[in-house]
Amino acid sequence: MDCIEFRRLILADPRTRTPEQEAHLAGCSECANLARGMENFESRLYQAMNVAVPDALAERILLLRRIRPSAARVWALAASLVLAVAISAYFYPGLGPEREQVIAAASVGESHPAVAAISYVVDHESKLLAEGRSGDPAIMRAALARLGLKLPSRGVNVRYLGKCPVPSGTGEHVVLETALGKVTLILVPDHPLGPRIIVADRELTALTVPVGTGGYILVADSIDHLRRIEKTLM
């Protein structure tokens, strides 16, 4: 093997060394220098390619697969939602937001945005809060404004701001701290959330509110807390 062949091979695949390459290295100081330099070069190349990966990426992929329903499940979900709304309307005609009833998660199914939001909070939020990362407040304010919402100047602190998977792609995930405790706000840009509904699951309560082509979901530990924070945001 000559120097040209050695260099061609090491540039094509620096990880692999054939016996012929090793034999050439033993007798050629110039190529040995090149081989040492290539190790450093490869390390720099790998580090440059090794960009930071978003937090909890695998969990979000798995969650999205769960909440992105198949065509059959869409029809089943639609049917169960219609049924749930019809039952609510029959038993509680004319109730305003103050007297909305809480529906059990089993009535709407685990694919419902409210139940999926509760799952996301239960499964991922504590880890995200512990990592303490924060997104762009300007993006959050713009997303809130599109939904006719705004953060009050006092009484509510933003504890976490990030992205989360929603059926239409990516939504804003905001964790707010109020006098009553923690509230999660998920802004869904372009996916119909169905009718306004309150769902209880695993000691949490979620409220979905459709606005325009999207909407928002609030998750808190009680319905009273949900209503208070919703008023504050409007």
Next chain:
Amino acid sequence: MALFESRQSSFERLVRAYSTELYRYAYWLCRDRFTAEDLVQEAFARAWRGWQNLRDGAATKSWLYTILRNEHARLYERKRPEIDDSQELDEIVDTGSGSVFDQFEMRQALEALPPTYREPLLLQVLGGFSSAEIGDMLKISEGAVMTRLTRARLALRKIVGNDVRRKVTERWTA
């Protein structure tokens, strides 16, 4: 894939095993972190839908890379995403390994490479694929892959040694 492993648990294992490297591959294809995450999400969604096409467990990784590559090609047909420089600078600070200058320099050099050189290099360095496997994925001969890899590294060494150092120095001293 284990013989009696359910489709769901196999899928979860794949997501946990490959989402990180697929994200990095996607990032270097589109150079936008939000688009990269969308690409990975969509690639895994397609993988789930096309599960029955996965016959050979050993080929799983290249199958996922190929799906992602096709997703990127579809996206590229629809629109070419705009690249935000400030975002790229933020990414460099986030990685936490190697010197910031070194990474910036090498990333600029990688971006300057023609896609036909960059792509086999990504598949080799990030994916750990052999020249023969890369040839199968890109539908070119193994010899052509080796030629592109050689040229890619030659070009990178040249760029890193000259242009980028000059440009960055000019930018930082301006």
